[in-house]
Amino acid sequence: MTDKTPDDMPTPDPVELSQNMARVAAQSQRLVQEFLENQQDTSPRPVDPLNISEAFMALTTQMMQHPAQVAQAQMDLWQSYVQLWQSTAQRMLGQTDDIVEPPAAVKKKDKRFKGEEWDENEVFSFIKESYLLTSSWMTETVRKVEGLDDKTAKKVDFYTRQFVDALSPSNFLMTNPVVLKETLATNGENLVNGLENMLKDLERGKGKLAISMTDMDAFEVGGNVATTPGKVVMQTDLMQLIQYEPVTEQVYKRPLLICPPWINKFYILDLRPENSFIKWCTEQGLTVFVISWVNPDEKLSDKTFEDYMNEGLLAALDGVEQATGEREVTTIGYCLGGSLMATTLAYMGAIGDDRIKATTFFTAQVDFSEPGELGVFIDDEQLTHLEQMMEQKGYLDGAEMASSFNMLRANDLIWSFVVNNYLMGKDPFPFDLLFWNADATRMPPKMHSFYLREMYQRNHLIEPGTIKMNGVGIDLSNVKVPVYLQAGKDDHIAPYTSVFKATKHFSGPTRFMLAGSGHIAGVVNPPEPVKYQHWTNDKRKKYDTPEAWLADATEHPGSWWPDWIKWMQKHSGKKVPARVPGDGKLTVIEDAPGSYVKVRS
DSSP, X not given: XXXXXXXXXXXXXXXXXXXXXXXHHHHHHHHHHHHHHTOOXXXXXXXXXXXXXXXXXXXXXXXXXXXXXXXXHHHHHHHHHHHHHHHHHHHHXXXXXXXXXXXGGGOSOOGGGOSTHHHHSHHHHHHHHHHHHXXXXXXXXXXXXXXXXXXXXXXXXXXHHHHHXXXXXXXXXXXXXXXXXXXXXXXXXXXXXXXXXXXXHHHHTTTSOXXXXXXXXGOOBTTTBSOSOEEEEEEOSSEEEEEEOOOSSEEESSOEEEEOOTTSOGGGGSSSXXXXXXXXXXXXXXXXXXXXXXXXXXXXXTOXXXXXXXXXXXXXXXXXXXXXXXXXXXXXXXXXXXXXXXXXXXXXXXXXXXXXXXXXXXXXOSOOSSOOGGXXXXXXXXXXXXXXXXXXXXXXXXXXXXXXHHHTTHIIIIIHHIIIIIISOOXXXXXXXXXXXXXXXXXXXXXXXXXXXXXXXXXXXXXXXXXXXXXXXXXGGGOOSOEEXXXXXXXXXXXXXXXXTHHHHXXXXXXXXXXXXXXXXXXXXXXXXXXXXXXEOOOSSOOSSHHHHHHTOEEEESOSHHHHHHHHHHHSOSEEEOOOTTSSSSOOOEETTOSGGGOOO
């Protein structure tokens, strides 16, 4: 049992603490050795593969041209610091009456500093508040610099935020009172465990730090995630087609084909029974098919975006017809799968293929003029570097894409785990969503380069005839089927303002719906329990902007799934006897979720 010091910090056992510090030193030496042994690649590497220096040089140039604004910004910071210091000094002297309020910037709640020690100890409170003050000042000052083009301004803003997030006092042992308290209470055992966790992550990442976000051994694809009963009834080099077991005696005549993104695995829509969109769809009387994309290796390096359409989506449509005898279907395209869906629909419209009678898009972009924060990774220098990496391996490693996505939410998906795993020495909590997030997939070079350059960078998908599939010019105005557009209000990958632009390019009737939350939780939001909200707008008028649409919209509590199924029922045909996988012209290959989805990068 340990005594308490006046500031409520535990008193450690000096012998045990000394022993653990010796173990920390030994572990640190081993850590350095492991790292150096994995850095044997002597091939030349670009000095600045992310092309950050050019952006910050442009920022510096503009700031030098406006010295008065820089001086004013520094004066504002100094005045805020004086105000903060007065507030802290009064607290340290026990003066509670007429205390000087700290600057408004430091009053906001931040879950990085949720431990009571950050507020109750004046020293650590000052460290926290001075960091929040400085980081807020830095990001706001950068954003106010005039004269930068839009792309450069966004890149500077993004990497400034990465910088200030990395320097948070919560990320370091000596400036994090919660970690210090844990170190004293455990006699340094937390640091020993943390270094062991770091070694495991380095070994798993083969020399790169692959931070563990969850207990990967706690989940099994097909065991306790991706468990909705079904069968694989068809496969190509690029995909397996899964048909799910019916749970109602009758189903709607038109089957539903879901095209997920191949940048992630499909079971985000089938994590657990209680939040499985796929399971819920079968309960609503839909015959559900899902494309399970292959996790490609160098053998598939020549596969193109056109191949993903032919051997993926179009082949799946053929498979659905063979399995059910139904030519007419409805479809869903999620994220990148939605970009492929729009391309395919435009191609089908041009050649007179009318099998798809209605389609839904989940957080999918077709107009990339506002691509979201991922746009900071899209310029010639970065794409050239990425293409060189893909050419060397024959594919893009899934870890490369995962790290980019994690940077978009660095505090949640990087630094929180650095603190928990390495400083606190704790094992990550089992969480199915983070298991899925870590189950990254690879990308074929030609397909991925085409998508990034032709759509993200050049925005050619909205330019009629510029992109060709099977020799046919793609024109989104050929998409004349009814469309349901789902977007997430807080989506940082596919901003709702970007998703809304599709209403300008499709020719058919479009229902736009805005869900609360972001790219994942905005989609995977079952009716029970009631979480988030969604907005609909039933006014029969065209809106030029998403802001105008939202101003006239009605907010509803809870999931948008019930709104969607009402729309789907209108486009799914009459009721027919339920179809069982294997009863049609396609024989069962294996049980769902299939073998393709189980291949790990």
